[in-house]
Amino acid sequence: MIGTRVSELLRVVHENPDITRADAARTVGIGTGAATELVARLTAAELISERPAGPAGRGRPTTVLQPHPRGPLVLAVAFAHETWRAEVVQLGGQVVACDGDEQMAGAYGDGERILHEVQGRLTKLRRRFRGRIRGMGVSVPGLVAMDRLIEASTLGWSGLDLSVLWPKAPVMAVGNDATFAASAESRRGAAVGAAMALHIRVDAGLGGALVESGRVLTGAVGLGGEFGHVPFAGDDVECPCGARGCWGASLDGFALARLLGQPVPADPVAYARRVVASEGGTERQAVELVASRLGRGIAGLVNAVDPELVTVGGLGVDYLNAASRALDDAYLAGLMAFRRADPPPVLAAQLLEGGPVAGAAEEAWTRLWPLLPT
Ligand SMILES: [Zn+2]
Incomplete structure (x- = not known):
């Protein structure tokens, strides 16, 4: 008690x-x-x-x-497609130190070397705080189950044991970046206090999570929330996951390039942001089309899971800001009629690119509470 x-x-x-x-x-x-x-x-x-x-x-x-000035801290690490970032976070969520924010040169296909390099930097950070860091959260842009990275296709990483970042960590929470962003949004962002929140993050892939009263529903082994692979698109779209018709593949940077008849972009997120910022009429139409695909898919998920609100992060915020009308129209049209009078709001995430690292810290804290000695 x-x-x-x-x-x-x-x-x-x-x-x-x-x-x-x-x-x-x-x-x-x-x-x-x-x-x-x-x-x-x-x-x-x-x-x-x-x-x-x-x-x-x-x-x-x-x-x-x-x-407490000598109180416990957690270490949160987030790998993105080209960079990594580490934050040391105190009770209350304030960041007291950070490292990283740099390019991972030659990271593609060479996860073990990158993990080794980052592990060295994290060890230094832990020494600096002399035992105050009690746990760690690691966010990765890929499929995670039981603290192992099954696959991060955009990084060419697979089968990595992420616990090598801190082998004897008293607490370790490893998860998908979109899932962690959902957690952060419910604890610190636009979904605080929601009984049921749906977070959708559009990045190189599309993911997210359902969060019930602050608790992220991750499925039996942690692989839940892969909303990007719900077949909401036409089956002419082939997804890197191996399935056809995946929703995520119909609205990402690659989809924009296909719509515009342009070559496959090296960095689909940066490319999509350039298209969104473009003044051209064809670009504008393509952005409205992907925004409407986003809105329609959100409607499908809202019909299915009945959230109180929806938050949209990553590239989704750019689509929401650039083509809110197209997104809203498709969202309303896709909702069951009884929902249209009072639809769950679709809001821009507040934590933006900081969502995954903030969520990694939150998940580490959640696991740490019962273990803190009193
Ligand atoms: Zn897929």
């Missing part, structure tokens, strides 16, 4: 930076006496600290709960 309350209070402090002790007690559902005792315990364990709440308003004076 006490263990549950400890994890619950830490989670509440984490999700509500600068929450007062009185509000935290109310949220956890305990009395002021029990809260005072619990906070004293967590302070003694160097997990949180307190400061005066400033000029008191009504009621008794209280304190603000904040991360």
Whole structure:
């Protein structure tokens, strides 16, 4: 019981930076006496600290709960198609150090070497914080099951054991970038508080996740959320996954290039952004077409899973901003009629490109709560 309350209070402090002790007690559902005792315990364990709440308003004076200056941290790493980034994150979500943000030269097909290089850099980062880093989250743009990367086709990586990044990590959360972006959006972004949120991230591939009251539904082994491979497209589209008619392959940078009769782009995301930014009439039409395909597919998923709201990240935000009318029209037309009067809103993600790394940190924290010693 006490263990549950400890994890619950830490989670509440984490999700509500600068929450007062009185509000935290109310949220956890305990009395002021029990809260005072619990906070004293967590302070003694160097997990949180307190400061005066400033000029008191009504009621008794209280304190603000904040991360302890020697408190636990998590390390979050996100691999993208050409770069990697690491962040050290404290309770409450604030980033206290970072590394990376650089090109991974020759990364294609050579995942083991890249992991080895990144592992060296992460070890330095961990040493710098002298044992305060208690867990790690790793985001990768590919299929992940049981902490192994099954395949990242755009990186030419497969069968990699990502735990080599920190072999004896007390806590390790490995996941797909779109799934982690969904987690972050529900904890820190536009989907906070939603009973059921659907996140769709368009990048070199299309993925996402359903998040129920802050918990990401990842399926039996973690492979859920591959919405890009739902066959919403015509079966003339051949997807790198081996199936035909995949939704993601009908609206990504490669699809735009096909629509415009241009060569296969080396970097489909950068290419798509250039097309979106273009002033040309044909480009504009192509962007409206892929935006409408996005809207129509979202309608199909909304009909199927009944989310409270939908957040769209990555390249989806560019489509949403550039062709919101086309996207909205297709979304409404694809919804079952009874939903059209009050459709779940389709919102731009707030965390943008920072979603996957922020989600990696959040998933590491989630696994860490029950293990923090008090
Ligand atoms: Zn596919």
